[in-house]
Amino acid sequence: MGFFAKIHLFCFLLSYLVAFCVEVFQLLRQRSALTRGILLVAGIAGLFAHTIYLSTRSSNSQLPPLVGSSHDWLLVLAWLGGVFYVLLVVTQARLAIGLFLLPATIGLIVMATFVDDVAIDANRQLAAHRWGMLHAGTLVIGMGCVAAATICALMYLLQYQKLRGGKSMRHRIQLPSLEQLTLFNRRLVVCTVLMLTVGLVTGFILTRIKPAELDSPFSWTDPIVAGTTLVWAIMVGTLIWLLTRKEQTGRQVAKLTFVAGGFLLLTILGLMLLSGGVHGTARDNAEGTVGTEESAGVFPSETGSRLGSNS
Amino acid sequence: MNVVVLSCNHHNAGLELREKLAFASEEQLTQAYAQWRERHPRSELVLLSTCNRVEIYAAADDGDDELSVDQLTEFVSQFHNLPSDEFTDSVLSHHGTKAVEHLFDVVCSLDSMVLGEPQIVTQVKNAYRIARENDSCGPLTNVLFQHALSVSARVRTETKLSEGRVSIASVAVGDFARNIFNRFDNKTVLVIGAGEMAEEALRYLRDEGVKDIVVVNRNRERAEALASQFGGKTDDFQYLDVWLAKADMIVSTTGATQTVVDHARFEAIRKSSERKPVLILDLGAPRDFAHSIANIDENVFLYDIDALEATCEENRQLRKAEIKQARKIIEQQTERFMHEVYHRATGPVIQRLREQLSEIRRSELDILYRKNPDFTDAQRAAVEKTVHRIVNKLLHPPLKTLKDEAKAGTPHGLLDAVKRLFNLGD
Numbered sequence: 001m002g003f004f005a006k007i008h009l010f011c012f013l014l015s016y017l018v019a020f021c022v023e024v025f026q027l028l029r030q031r032s033a034l035t036r037g038i039l040l041v042a043g044i045a046g047l048f049a050h051t052i053y054l055s056t057r058s059s060n061s062q063l064p065p066l067v068g069s070s071h072d073w074l075l076v077l078a079w080l081g082g083v084f085y086v087l088l089v090v091t092q093a094r095l096a097i098g099l100f101l102l103p104a105t106i107g108l109i110v111m112a113t114f115v116d117d118v119a120i121d122a123n124r125q126l127a128a129h130r131w132g133m134l135h136a137g138t139l140v141i142g143m144g145c146v147a148a149a150t151i152c153a154l155m156y157l158l159q160y161q162k163l164r165g166g167k168s169m170r171h172r173i174q175l176p177s178l179e180q181l182t183l184f185n186r187r188l189v190v191c192t193v194l195m196l197t198v199g200l201v202t203g204f205i206l207t208r209i210k211p212a213e214l215d216s217p218f219s220w221t222d223p224i225v226a227g228t229t230l231v232w233a234i235m236v237g238t239l240i241w242l243l244t245r246k247e248q249t250g251r252q253v254a255k256l257t258f259v260a261g262g263f264l265l266l267t268i269l270g271l272m273l274l275s276g277g278v279h280g281t282a283r284d285n286a287e288g289t290v291g292t293e294e295s296a297g298v299f300p301s302e303t304g305s306r307l308g309s310n311s
Numbered sequence: 312m313n314v315v316v317l318s319c320n321h322h323n324a325g326l327e328l329r330e331k332l333a334f335a336s337e338e339q340l341t342q343a344y345a346q347w348r349e350r351h352p353r354s355e356l357v358l359l360s361t362c363n364r365v366e367i368y369a370a371a372d373d374g375d376d377e378l379s380v381d382q383l384t385e386f387v388s389q390f391h392n393l394p395s396d397e398f399t400d401s402v403l404s405h406h407g408t409k410a411v412e413h414l415f416d417v418v419c420s421l422d423s424m425v426l427g428e429p430q431i432v433t434q435v436k437n438a439y440r441i442a443r444e445n446d447s448c449g450p451l452t453n454v455l456f457q458h459a460l461s462v463s464a465r466v467r468t469e470t471k472l473s474e475g476r477v478s479i480a481s482v483a484v485g486d487f488a489r490n491i492f493n494r495f496d497n498k499t500v501l502v503i504g505a506g507e508m509a510e511e512a513l514r515y516l517r518d519e520g521v522k523d524i525v526v527v528n529r530n531r532e533r534a535e536a537l538a539s540q541f542g543g544k545t546d547d548f549q550y551l552d553v554w555l556a557k558a559d560m561i562v563s564t565t566g567a568t569q570t571v572v573d574h575a576r577f578e579a580i581r582k583s584s585e586r587k588p589v590l591i592l593d594l595g596a597p598r599d600f601a602h603s604i605a606n607i608d609e610n611v612f613l614y615d616i617d618a619l620e621a622t623c624e625e626n627r628q629l630r631k632a633e634i635k636q637a638r639k640i641i642e643q644q645t646e647r648f649m650h651e652v653y654h655r656a657t658g659p660v661i662q663r664l665r666e667q668l669s670e671i672r673r674s675e676l677d678i679l680y681r682k683n684p685d686f687t688d689a690q691r692a693a694v695e696k697t698v699h700r701i702v703n704k705l706l707h708p709p710l711k712t713l714k715d716e717a718k719a720g721t722p723h724g725l726l727d728a729v730k731r732l733f734n735l736g737d
Binding site: 159162163165176177180249251252 | 468469471487489490491492493494586588605608609610612618
């Protein structure tokens with residue numbers, strides 16, 4: 001246990017970075033049994049360290065990683081990326097999906113170092129409540145779907161470009177077929193809307209059934225609430241377009257998903273960074289500067305719970 | 312080891328000659344092996360006969376049977392009833408190390424018309440299997456062909472020699488169709504024309520799982536012949552537009568001198584259809600589809616023969632870049648193989664020499680111990696160690712010379728000298 005407690009975020013960040021470098025090497029030079037072996041070892045080592053890190057933090061805070069802090073929440077999202085990466089290395093060795101998935105995973109881990117990593121009391125109440133876990137779970141899966149849909153859309157656009165006479169360099173990137181990517185895209189948009197809807201609804205339910213625990217009232221003007229609702233609306237619009245538009249091409253679907261997904265990710269993750277999850281704020285939180293901590297929430301109920309913690 | 316190869320391949324002989332020298336069926340091969348055994352009962356033979364090459368590998372242990380190119384030429388000439396002067400200028404021959412290296416080149420497809428093509432491995436395996444079934448293989452050819460197949464596996468694993476497709480039809484299906492469609496069993500393939508290229512493309516598509524094939528051709532008979540070959544159906548040319556709207560993939564290989572489908576016609580077809588993704592492989596020269604059709608909508612993927620050929624060439628260049636690495640592996644493996652073979656030849660003599668000297672050492676030590684029964688165990692051990700070292704030092708120079716000479720071939724002269732000098736017998 002003592003050894004596991006020493007596992008730092010940089011251990012798995014480094015493992016994923018090694019895997020990414022090997023992916024780039026494979027693209028530029030040569031794919032071989034050795035490079036595949038390194039990818040597998042780096043991926044599994046990273047995922048193992050990542051899992052241990054999250055479970056250690058979870059046992060220390062006595063909270064599930066999903067509701068521990070913004071730091072944990074982002075790392076859970078990155079962990080999903082790590083799981084998919086290892087699965088893809090094992091089952092789809094020829095596809096270069098790691099070139100897209102790993103930067104997203106690494107980006108989330110890097111981002112996690114800039115946000116609040118202090119578990120707060122309100123989150124214990126959230127974790128204890130069944131709506132709270134459903135809220136956090138659906139939102140993290142929803143965000144994972146958005147990220148996956150955005151990556152799929154990007155791969156579609158690159159594959160499309162390659163097939164319409166792109167540069168020969170791109171010929172070396174092995175990607176799934178356009179048909180497969182379109183199918184994934186549609187399914188991921190449906191899944192995203194479903195998950196975000198459940199996430200938002202449970203968030204609103206939490207603000208209604210636990211008003212006594214909330215120090216400040218729920219507000220539509222809260223940037224996190226407004227941002228999340230806006231991007232949810234965009235994804236719903238995308239879904240409606242997908243379901244109703246008669247003549248649509250895979251490229252249009254990919255473009256729309258890429259823009260919508262990219263916007264959603266930038267908004268949510270950007271707000272997360274800008275609204276106070278930085279190290280300085282975390283330090284302030286630790287020192288009791290609760291005002292800054294209030295704004296560190298990501299989603300409505302989380303914001304509410306954090307607000308509740310100030311009372 | 313005495314290995315000889317006689318090779319008539321696409322580099323130095325035309326198809327007409329290759330056809331004359333070919334061992335076209337298993338029955339013919341069986342006859343050939345029987346005739347060879349009758350003439351050279353103590354030698355081994357493997358016949359490799361493909362559309363691009365006819366090669367005869369013969370091997371015999373040194374001293375068993377003196378194999379020569381003339382013997383192989385005479386055998387071929389008599390078997391095919393063809394005067395040898397009709398083909399001797401168009402065949403290559405190699406001996407010993409060169410013959411082994413040639414087989415490795417062939418099985419690794421360095422000598423193939425299409426560099427890196429995989430079929431040659433199966434062809435060599437089949438040739439070796441038929442030779443074994445006809446009791447024409449022996450210890451030498453067994454080791455040689457098994458080693459050749461493992462060299463081929465190593466080259467294919469460690470180099471990119473077999474990566475990337477290099478024929479128009481395989482590129483069309485493997486590099487383009489598979490990047491657009493995920494599955495083919497639910498796709499409709501329309502073939503316009505019934506040329507060879509269409510047939511080749513259909514072969515690849517059938518391997519991918521295509522079931523619904525429609526052949527439309529002005530000559531209905533040819534269309535039906537092609538369709539029946541792949542379990543497809545045919546339709547009249549007048550219904551071409553209907554199928555153009557329905558098809559997911561269109562393979563066009565007509566010999567038309569003018570465009571078969573122009574922009575306006577295809578645009579009208581697209582407007583009346585669902586505008587689903589359609590892959591058009593225009594393999595006709597001149598082109599059957601107007602080039603601007605590619606811009607009608609985003610779901611039209613049109614490739615003509617130039618676009619496909621460009622990818623083929625790119626893949627060929629990538630393969631060529633791997634030749635050096637493959638050649639290096641073949642050289643290493645040839646050297647290793649020859650070393651192993653010659654080591655087998657020198658091994659028995661060396662072993663007998665060691666045993667003889669060891670016996671002398673033991674008997675001399677016994678005499679010494681009998682004369683000096685007071686030797687302690689420590690003294691005996693010291694004496695034995697010294698004698699052992701002396702024997703090894705005396706043996707080292709002749710054995711090293713034997714091993715060095717064996718790298719270049721079986722050192723018959725030296726082996727004979729060692730046998731006579733140390734009275735080792737035959």
